[in-house]
Amino acid sequence: MKESTLVALALIFSALALTAGRATWSRRVDTTFSRADLEGLGCSGTVHDASCAWAADATPTSSEKPLRPFVTTAGELVVLEGVFETSSVVEWLARTTDPTSRVRASCTAQFLESGATLGVRFSRSDGFVPRNVAVLRVTECALH
Amino acid sequence: MTSAAMKTLLITMLVLGAGLRVYALDYPAQFIFDEHHFVENARNYLAHKADWNDHPPLGKLIIAGSMWVFGDQPAAWRLPALISGFLVIALGALATSRLFQSRLAGLIAGALLSADGFFIAYSRTALLDGLLAVAVVTTLLLTTLRWKRGHAVLVGVVVGSAFNVKFSGVGLCVPLLLALLLQDLSPWRRFEFIVVAAATGFVTYVSLYAAGLWLAGQPTGINEALRETRRLFDHHAGLTEMKHPYTSGWATWFVPLRAMVFIWSEQAGLTRVVTMLGNLATWWATTSLLTLTTVTVARLGVDQVLNPAPATDRSGLVRGFVLANGRAVLVLLAMAFGFLAPWMLSHRDSYLYHYLPSYTALVLLLAGFIGHLREERPRWALSFLCLVLAVAAIYAPLWSSIPLSRAGAEARLFFSGWR
Numbered sequence: 001m002k003e004s005t006l007v008a009l010a011l012i013f014s015a016l017a018l019t020a021g022r023a024t025w026s027r028r029v030d031t032t033f034s035r036a037d038l039e040g041l042g043c044s045g046t047v048h049d050a051s052c053a054w055a056a057d058a059t060p061t062s063s064e065k066p067l068r069p070f071v072t073t074a075g076e077l078v079v080l081e082g083v084f085e086t087s088s089v090v091e092w093l094a095r096t097t098d099p100t101s102r103v104r105a106s107c108t109a110q111f112l113e114s115g116a117t118l119g120v121r122f123s124r125s126d127g128f129v130p131r132n133v134a135v136l137r138v139t140e141c142a143l144h
Numbered sequence: 145m146t147s148a149a150m151k152t153l154l155i156t157m158l159v160l161g162a163g164l165r166v167y168a169l170d171y172p173a174q175f176i177f178d179e180h181h182f183v184e185n186a187r188n189y190l191a192h193k194a195d196w197n198d199h200p201p202l203g204k205l206i207i208a209g210s211m212w213v214f215g216d217q218p219a220a221w222r223l224p225a226l227i228s229g230f231l232v233i234a235l236g237a238l239a240t241s242r243l244f245q246s247r248l249a250g251l252i253a254g255a256l257l258s259a260d261g262f263f264i265a266y267s268r269t270a271l272l273d274g275l276l277a278v279a280v281v282t283t284l285l286l287t288t289l290r291w292k293r294g295h296a297v298l299v300g301v302v303v304g305s306a307f308n309v310k311f312s313g314v315g316l317c318v319p320l321l322l323a324l325l326l327q328d329l330s331p332w333r334r335f336e337f338i339v340v341a342a343a344t345g346f347v348t349y350v351s352l353y354a355a356g357l358w359l360a361g362q363p364t365g366i367n368e369a370l371r372e373t374r375r376l377f378d379h380h381a382g383l384t385e386m387k388h389p390y391t392s393g394w395a396t397w398f399v400p401l402r403a404m405v406f407i408w409s410e411q412a413g414l415t416r417v418v419t420m421l422g423n424l425a426t427w428w429a430t431t432s433l434l435t436l437t438t439v440t441v442a443r444l445g446v447d448q449v450l451n452p453a454p455a456t457d458r459s460g461l462v463r464g465f466v467l468a469n470g471r472a473v474l475v476l477l478a479m480a481f482g483f484l485a486p487w488m489l490s491h492r493d494s495y496l497y498h499y500l501p502s503y504t505a506l507v508l509l510l511a512g513f514i515g516h517l518r519e520e521r522p523r524w525a526l527s528f529l530c531l532v533l534a535v536a537a538i539y540a541p542l543w544s545s546i547p548l549s550r551a552g553a554e555a556r557l558f559f560s561g562w563r
Contacts, residue, residue, distance in 0.1 A: 006149070007150075115172050
């Protein structure tokens with residue numbers, strides 16, 4: 001075997017090995033929420049170009065798509081950007097008046113950070129509790 | 145004999161290693177492993193508060209300098225380690241090319257150092273051992289010079305600084321003493337060299353320590369620096385229980401049986417890991433070569449290794465390599481054993497990271513050997529380097545926190561002592 005062939009094979013194998021078992025940066029997130037969660041779910045801090053509705057020092061920010069904490073149907077705590085701003089959820093919010101009515105959503109999301117420390121809360125009356133969480137940006141949601 | 149294929153292979157290893165060092169350097173935003181010891185005390189220096197860590201100040205002062213310039217953020221904590229990592233590659237390559245009088249061996253050394261997780265992990269974390277690796281390659285480079293009086297000052301500065309990073313920096317003295325004996329100097333000039341180097345080393349160490357005390361707002365002076373040194377020595381002398389789950393005896397480092405995981409984070413289906421486990425192809429090759437060269441030197445004798453008679457049998461790959469590069473082999477073995485000696489001769493708690501300086505020297509020895517092998521058995525040398533690249537590619541995600549599935553991470557760390 002020629003040296004160049006041997007090295008070419010090593011490079012091809014290495015490229016394959018480098019990607020074996022890799023996780024993708026995109027995933028589906030299944031969660032449920034109610035209209036009341038629009039007010040209750042909140043966090044403090046920033047991750048890259050995404051921001052919670054409150055800064056790390058708990059002062060309000062002007063984020064148009066604030067990050068919010070959600071618990072997935074598998075019981076994982078994640079922080080998502082854009083759930084309440086996707087078109088399907090905007091339409092659902094427009095026609096839903098009962099604040100306790102829950103809906104299940106399957107969202108497509110991209111990871112912004114696999115482990116960031118943010119303050120999270122699930123009710124307006126709660127304080128922010130620091131948690132290490134995965135942060136994802138939602139691109140679309142299908143409601144069930 | 146550097147073919148285009150060989151160059152492509154080595155440059156790929158260099159580029160891969162560089163990428164793995166800088167990838168997501170600021171991840172995670174929290175402290176990794178022992179970073180809190182060093183970053184929190186770097187903060188203390190910046191706030192003029194006392195250092196509570198059990199190592200001398202230099203490593204933390206360097207981290208503090210980075211935080212002072214770039215702010216108190218994860219990338220700034222780790223920047224000195226990253227720079228150290230690149231210095232180890234560059235100076236290691238230069239030292240190897242001079243030790244073995246071979247540019248190819250130097251290039252191989254750079255590639256092996258670059259594509260190895262032990263060095264990559266320490267290039268990405270605000271820890272001190274990467275700084276010792278810089279001292280190792282700098283010292284090895286110094287041993288390749290024809291020493292004059294000025295070099296004694298350089299030697300003193302390097303040893304005094306290394307000792308101010310960690311006391312185990314004293315291991316540098318073993319190869320330096322050997323190199324001094326191998327220099328063409330009169331006994332008086334050797335004595336003079338030792339006196340100048342020792343005095344410079346002492347002044348360097350005490351000055352750096354005093355600077356740290358001054359910055360921390362504590363009483364500053366020679367006596368205070370020596371008193372603090374004594375206190376730290378006594379503290380270290382008492383650490384002999386080997387109860388921490390990460391401890392490992394020096395004899396296990398050659399496998400290794402216990403490699404620390406700096407990060408194991410599982411979030412929303414992503415597993416991100418940074419382990420100090422090195423490149424297994426390089427690791428096991430250095431262990432084999434250490435054994436074979438040590439046995440060969442013991443059988444031949446130091447005189448024969450340094451000045452082989454014309455009629456000496458040079459058959460055999462390792463024997464031929466040792467006889468062709470006697471001085472370099474002895475200096476590198478002295479470096480490796482110099483840093484192993486404190487752990488072989490004491491019962492002090494030991495961890496795999498104490499092997500990093502010795503491993504650095506052994507990787508340079510391996511590079512010299514592969515350079516030699518390239519002349520004797522070109523295909524074997526190339527095949528081995530292909531293997532090193534393949535192993536690096538397999539383990540790359542675990543050296544730099546590239547997201548994996550959990551199964552992907554566990555399959556790579558198949559031995560329980562590595563998790």
